Amino acid sequence: MIFRRKLCTISRFSRICEKDLKVFEGILGKDAVLTEDIEMFTQDWTKQFKGRGSAVLSPKSTEEVSAILAHCSKQKLAVVPQAGNTGLVGGSTPVHDEIILSINHINKQFSFDSTMGILQCDAGFILQELDEKLHTFGYMMPFDLGAKGSCRIGGNIATCAGGLRLVRYGSLHAHLLGLTVVLPDEKGTILELGSAIRKDNTSFHTPHLFLGSEGMLGVITNVTMTAVPKPLSVQSAMLGLQTFTDCQKILRLAKSRLSEILSSFEFLDAQIFECLEENLQLKRVLPTETPFTILVETSGSNSEHDQEKVGRFLEECMENGWVTDGILAESAADAAKMWQVRESAPLATSRDGYVYKHDVSLPLEHFYELTEVVRRKFGGKTKRIVTWGHLGDGNSHLNITSEKFDEELYKNLYPFLYEWVVSHGGSISAEHGIGRLKLPYSNYGKSPAERKLCQNLKHLFDPHGILNPYKFLATTTE
Amino acid sequence: MIFRRKLCTISRFSRICEKDLKVFEGILGKDAVLTEDIEMFTQDWTKQFKGRGSAVLSPKSTEEVSAILAHCSKQKLAVVPQAGNTGLVGGSTPVHDEIILSINHINKQFSFDSTMGILQCDAGFILQELDEKLHTFGYMMPFDLGAKGSCRIGGNIATCAGGLRLVRYGSLHAHLLGLTVVLPDEKGTILELGSAIRKDNTSFHTPHLFLGSEGMLGVITNVTMTAVPKPLSVQSAMLGLQTFTDCQKILRLAKSRLSEILSSFEFLDAQIFECLEENLQLKRVLPTETPFTILVETSGSNSEHDQEKVGRFLEECMENGWVTDGILAESAADAAKMWQVRESAPLATSRDGYVYKHDVSLPLEHFYELTEVVRRKFGGKTKRIVTWGHLGDGNSHLNITSEKFDEELYKNLYPFLYEWVVSHGGSISAEHGIGRLKLPYSNYGKSPAERKLCQNLKHLFDPHGILNPYKFLATTTE
Incomplete structure (x- = not known):
């Protein structure tokens, strides 16, 4: 049982040796095998997660990934797959001396069927590059992230990235059609799963198992998914509210009145506005202070229609007394100001010192x-x-936030906070995943039967447990 | 290996005996165990697929399903799960003497969060019942099928049903959040997978593996999914075109101009109109005969806006010369006429005698x-x-169509037609699944590695292979 072995020390894996490096150089060429100056791969961008790592391998093709994984599987060498390394839970950095398998150079193949809106591309493409390529066809990617300039589509799939437009375009499950995946078995099995058509009920829908799999089941090298028509009209409005109950009421109204064009419904409380003003000197957008602020965005195909819909929605909010202050952006500059406060929130809190972040x-x-x-x-x-x-x-x-890391606060916060979330029907990780950060709490709310199913699936795809060990499903922090 | 055993004769399963029936009566009560007058369960509605079947069990709860499957697993009794029995490939009827496990009486629990649009309900609810319940909240189900009056949500999930609105709301993957599933193992393991929230990245996304699983991996007893706001405006238009290239051009234009409100884009050739007229005396809707006809539907929240969008789209089609005839429905009666021809197509062809149907x-x-x-x-x-x-x-x-079943034609059509589809990047089953009908062709275009993965998944969920044998993944027609 893979799970028993996970309880053991890390000695269940081999140490990389000169012979292994020679094999990798034979597969990839010398330039694609690094053992020095690899800090940008061994550490995440938040500098919270750092492992030793032993080597960075940069294959350029699915076949090269296959040859690497076959060797690692035979030799019991642990591997952490890495894409843009922009994750927030330490899922893509080594914990000990794992080999880092970077997919960043698997970024050549790109094709787009502009009638059906179907994209097929290598997994190493940067999200923003894909978005820009699609713009020339009048399409865009169905999700948007703060990290879009450096995150890569393979990593987005492995994380099941959410982002700002989910309310309009749905999760990545709504868009995924097919994947090329390499398994960490002794053959380095290459799987071509799904197809480049919108409907295909001829097999189990296995590509979806890799969404949110966090590099635990296989290495994604190519992605087939749908894109969405780029909206010709984007409207933004900011609303001030007195109670959280009113926030819920206008969400319901927005779903009915803005329906098909509602693309974001973002929330900010008064305290984050104070923080933005104190730490970044960013002024609030609305003239009055309100306990709650909502940023609504619509994306549609006709600006006249969309403005009218948003205008009527705002009127109805005001008439009902649910909103006490509100502004409709009249220009791109107006909208940019609204989004600047929303997007600066993480930076503003970080200026306080230490931040206990959550994504529930x-x-x-x-x-x-x-x-x-x-x-x-x-x-x-x-x-x-x-x-x-x-x-x-x-x-x-x-x-x-606190001025610096406070261990007593930390111990009081956890597991209390996550237990509260789970006992109220919530999730301790909405979009960031489990990775290393949330490993101690990853079984909260999960039945033994579900954990066992996940362990069995892990064992089926990764018989030696070499892929991204010490993360999700590990029972100790080793 | 389960696959080896599948090659053997059906004697790998036990025959049901009096003792088993007593056990089932003990679990379910006498009324929920039928052994006579079970033809409506042993035969599908097209009367193409009929097995003997040995008993029909009608549990009322997940726990009863668990007790049944635990017993069947221990005794090696084959089971075919059945919901509305409206499928088109013989996936829900027995082939030999399988026990029929009907989920139709698991239909009590229903709850709906009308702010988040999240539905949670027992798997035995009829699709139309759910749709009607949601209407009272201003919502509807995100898919629509001809069989909606009798198909059930558990069966829809197991089939990954597509339907008429997929172009607007996406596949069921876009909507599925969680499932309760019972495994056919010796414990009758009950799995609660996913959650009633829109974003949850704390585990492998296992519910999606049951979409399109055709009752092969487990029995679905409860479903959590998103619903969509019921449109306040529905517009329909019928367009006549001279070439198939023009059909593609207007699809692209529709995606850009109707974008967020495009909800159907249906195609009919001149030959089906001839058939409708000859066999059902249904007149064509457009005044002129054209080689190709497109039925466009939009669903939105503002009829004035939607009519304007559709009107402009039609003008642009005409100006470009892509459409030579067209009508915008001005009333519900007009729209009903357009949809009547589209929806009567299956009946019209059946009047010819025998029909070789396809869903590619x-x-x-x-x-x-x-x-x-x-x-x-x-x-x-x-x-x-x-x-x-x-x-x-x-x-x-x-x-x-042919006047009656023509074996020579059949032998010439298959496998030629399916080979052509797969060699042109298509799928031999877009929405109906594999079931019994397409079993001989189910490995077309699939690599041995993918087949092996599916067999391994089957074995993981169903260690004795008792659930819906003789269908997808069986290598002979036994």
Whole structure:
């Protein structure tokens, strides 16, 4: 049983040796095998997660990945797959001396069927590059992330990235059609799963198992998915509200009145605005201070129609007394100001010193209750407790700050906070995944039967457990 | 290896005996165990597929399903799960003497979060019942099928049903959030997979593996998924075109101009109109005869806006010369006439005598080429060769008719037709699945590695291979 072995020390893996490096150089060429100056691969961008790592391998093709994994499987060499290394939970960096398998140079093949809106490309393409390529066809990628300039599509798939437009275009499950995946078995089995057509019910729908698999089941080298028509009209509005109940009411109204064009429904509380002003001197956009602020965005094909819809929606919000202040962006500059405050929230909190970040999903009735509970319990012991997030998806980014890391606070916060989330029907990781960061809490709310199923799936795809060990499904932090 | 055992005769399963029936009566009560007058369960509605079947069990809860499957697993009794029994490939009827496990009475629990649009319900609910319940909240189910009055949501999930609105709302992968599933193992393991929130990246996304699994991996008893706001405005238009190239051009234009409101893009050739007129005396809707007809539907939240968008789209089609005739429905009665011809197509062809039906997906450039190839090759030997389908999804329902079943024609058509589809990048089953009907062709275009993966997954979920044997993954027709 793979799970028993995971309980053992890391000695179940071999150490990389000169002979292995020679094999890799034979497969990839000398330039694609690095053993020195590899810090940018062994550490994540937040500098929270750093492992030793032993070598960085940069294959250029699926076949090269296959040859690497076959060798590693036979030799029991642990491997961490890495794409843009922009994750937030330490899922793509080594913990000990794992070999880093970078897919960044698998980035040549690109094709797009502009009638069906179907994209097929290598997994190493940067999200923004893909977006720009699609723009020339009048299309765009169906999701958008802060990291789009450096994250890569293979990593997006492995994370099941969410982002800002999920309320409109759905999760990546809505778009994934096929994958090329290499398994970490002794053959380095290459699987071509799914197809470049929109409907195909001729097999188990295995590509979807790799969405959110965090590099645990195989290495993704090529992706087939749908893109969406680029909107010709984007409208933004910012609304000030007095109660969280009113936030829920206008979400419901937005779903009915803005329906097909609603593309973002973002939430900010008064405390994050204070933080933005104090730490970044960013002024609030609305003239009055309100306990809650909503940023609504629509994406459609006709600006006249969209403006009218948004205008009527705002009027109805005002008439009902659900919104006490509101601005509709009249220019791109207006909209940019609104988005600047939303997008600067992570930077603003980081200026406080240390940040206990969260990425939780909750049923809407508990969305802000969590923030209130944490304020009551920890209010005197922190610098600041703020919340922003994708309210339209029930995804809260509750952030707690202190001047520096406070171990006592940490011990009081966890597992209390995650237990509260799970006991209220939520998820401790809405979009970032488990990786290394949330490993100690990854079995919260999961039945033994589900854990066993996941272990069995892991064993089926990765018989020697060499792919991204010490992360999700590991039972100790080894 | 389960696969080896599948090659053996059906004697690998036990025969049901009095003792088993007593056990089932103990679990379910006497009324929920039938052994006589079970023809409506042993035969599908097309009367093409009929097995003996040995008993029909009608559990009312997940726990009862668990107790049944635990017993069947221990006793090696073969089981075919059945929901509405409306499938088109014989996937839900027994082949030999399998026990029929009907989920139709698991239909009590229903809840709906109308702010987040999340539905949770027992798997035995009829699709139309769910749709009607959601209407009272201003929502609807994200897919629509001809069989909606009798198909059930558990069966829809197991089939990964497509339907008429896929171009707008995406496949069921876009909507599935969680499932309760019972495994056919010796414990009758109950799995609660996923959650009732929109974003949850804390485990492998296992619910998606059951979409399109055709009752091979487990029995679905409860479903959590998103619903969509019910459109306040539905517009329909019928367009006449001279060439298939023009059909592709207007699909692209529709995606750009109707973008967020495009909900159907249906295709009919001149030959199906002839058939509708001859067999059902249904008149064509457009005043002139054209080689190709497109039925466009939009669903939106503002009828004024939608009419304007559709009007402009039609003008642009006319100005470009891509459309030579066209009507915009001005009333619900007008729209009903348009949809009547589209929806009567299957009945019209059946009146010819015998129908060789197809449900294939093709890259758009080959969509109608298939029909032309078949006409050239078999034109003299058939009564009629017609095509309609969901052009927006690349899904062609090519239908070939003859006065009665013609074995020589059958042998010439297959495997030729399916080989042609696969060699042109298509799927031999876009939405109906494999079941019994397409079993002989189910490995077309699949690599041995993918087949092995599917067999391994089957074995992981169903260690004794008792669930829906003789269908997908069986290597002989036993």
